[in-house]
Amino acid sequence: MKITIFKCLFIVFVFTCQLTHAQPAKFGNWMVYNGTVNLPYKLISTGEIHLRNYNAIGDIQQLLLRGNIGYPLANNNHIMSIGFAYIYNEDYIDNTDFKKASQENRIFEQYLYKFKYKKAVLLNRWRLEQRFLATGQQLRLRGFLSINYPISRDKMDPKTWYFSSSNELFLKNTGELFDRNRFAIGIGFQQNKNLKLEICLLNQSLSTNYRNQLNIVLFHNL
Numbered sequence: 001m002k003i004t005i006f007k008c009l010f011i012v013f014v015f016t017c018q019l020t021h022a023q024p025a026k027f028g029n030w031m032v033y034n035g036t037v038n039l040p041y042k043l044i045s046t047g048e049i050h051l052r053n054y055n056a057i058g059d060i061q062q063l064l065l066r067g068n069i070g071y072p073l074a075n076n077n078h079i080m081s082i083g084f085a086y087i088y089n090e091d092y093i094d095n096t097d098f099k100k101a102s103q104e105n106r107i108f109e110q111y112l113y114k115f116k117y118k119k120a121v122l123l124n125r126w127r128l129e130q131r132f133l134a135t136g137q138q139l140r141l142r143g144f145l146s147i148n149y150p151i152s153r154d155k156m157d158p159k160t161w162y163f164s165s166s167n168e169l170f171l172k173n174t175g176e177l178f179d180r181n182r183f184a185i186g187i188g189f190q191q192n193k194n195l196k197l198e199i200c201l202l203n204q205s206l207s208t209n210y211r212n213q214l215n216i217v218l219f220h221n222l
Helices: 005-018
Strands: 027-038 044-053 060-073 078-092 099-117 120-133 136-150 160-172 178-192 195-205 210-221
Touching: 044 078, 060 099, 160 195
Parallel strands: 027 210
Antiparallel strands: 027 044, 044 060, 060 078, 078 099, 099 120, 120 136, 136 160, 160 178, 178 195, 195 210
């Protein structure tokens, strides 16, 4: 039976709905849309929508809207970007079932480098964020490295299943230097050069605790 990216997405959606249980849950779900479009003068724009839940679906933790405009260098392997993000949070108050809503705005500068090593496609990204929080301002540096490795074909062609893994370290200038670390591992399907889907298990480690979630990410080149 032929399996398409849309069938996979439907199966995962049904599965995550079955995981929903009483709040707050220990295992969450992040659903992400990542769309990229080419602009005049060689500019590239990327927009993201993140819906993050404390449980499988329905108990919102965060809504993140982020966009940037970048300029490619060296055959599009290097991209310098500037961007803005809006974040809406619903955080649980300690030892209660009640939440407190908050908002955050960010301005960020970003350098991205994409390269190949044998069959693998690697991506290295550095992002400097200026965060405007309800409690004040903060600078945060993020270092990200990911790898996609084809497993059903020799390279990342259309209709290719691939292994996906990434790690991102966050450092900040207020309080403790370490902010958090995110490690993800999973599988992806490249439908064609403009569309791919990744399903990963992600562990987010903070200085005092950690949290696991299922990530469902759709990448779309418009």
